[in-house]
Amino acid sequence: MKLTFGKNISKYRKLKNITQEELASKLGITFQAVSKWETGQTYPDITQLPNLSDILEVSIDKLMGHAVYEKKVSIYEDEYARDDYYWGLIPSTMCYKVLSILPPAKPFKLLDIGCGEGKDAVFFARNGYDVTAFDIADAGIEKTKRLADKLGVHVNVFKADILDMRLDTCYDILYSNGVLHYIKPGLREEIFTNYRQYTATNGIHVFSVFVVKPFIPPAPENESNAHTWISGELFSHYSDWMIKECEEIIFDCNSAGIPHKHAMNRIIAEKIPW
Incomplete structure (x- = not known):
């Protein structure tokens, strides 16, 4: 699942709203x-990499598809380091939606995007996915x-940033609960x-995603790498799919030890052949 250079x-x-012509001008080369x-036909000269990195404001490692994390990139790193499970061990209600709509009559391939401590991923593995x-x-x-080891199942789990991760393998089920707000607006369509x-x-x-509502105060975590979604935005990505379920809910939360509320959009959509 590697990105090409x-x-x-x-x-x-x-993401920087720079055209090919503008980038070429800054680098002193042609837009061709x-x-x-x-398009992968050629590669930049190695001497261009520092300038390219500066203009695009991204490290050379990330440009080449190697995610390097020099500092904590998740506010939950310390929470997850504790012995107990920050989100508990009870599977999300969305897991049961998957079981009811596409039960594991065969070992369907499922991808959990932003699995956290793994409670939902392990639940799916225990049920035959x-x-x-x-x-x-x-x-x-x-x-x-x-x-997974404790419960005797296998989950192929690895480290990746949702902003850099692109799929090159086909899955039957894509699942993500409360993680998609880390996707920058400029990257969502891609x-x-x-x-x-x-x-x-x-x-x-x-999928589920947090949405902003004027009558609900911001969450206490105030994550700098979180980006707001608006009601219905998630659904708009599935105009050519069968939307089996979509809903908006408001629920109570006690993360960070401070009682608060969230608004969330949820969708279950099926890829129907044309």
Whole structure:
């Protein structure tokens, strides 16, 4: 599931709202050269990499598809490092939706996007799904592995950043609960296009995302890398799929030890062949 160098250049260029012509001008080259980089026909000269990194404001490692984490990138890293489970061990109600809509009559391939400490991923594995999962928190990945081992199941879990991760393997089920707010608005269309592309025919997406409401105060965590969604935005990515369920809920939460509320959109959508 690696990004090519060219696709990374294109992605970060678009995030900066820079055209190929503008990037070429800043680098003193032709826009055709930039186009060839982005389509994978050629690669930049090594001497161009520092300038390219400065202009796009992204490290050379990330441009080349290697995520390097020099500091904690999740506020939950310390929470997950504790012996207890921050989110508990009871599976989300969304897990039971998956069981009812696409029960494991065969070992369907399921991807848990942002698995946290692994309670949902392990639940799916115990019920017969072929589960792959990723998260950005090292402590969460280790907890997922330990929980799977304890319960005698296998989960293919690894570390990845949702912003950099792109699929190149097809799945029957894509699942994510309360993680998609880490996707920057400028990347959402690209990422969801990738998710849709690598979903098997008659496969499903089961997603939830926090939405902003003027009558609900911001969450106490105040994460700098979280980005707001608006009501209905999640659903708009599935205009050509069968939307089996979509809903908006408001619920109480006690994360960070401070009682508060969240608004959330949930969707279950199926990829129907045309």
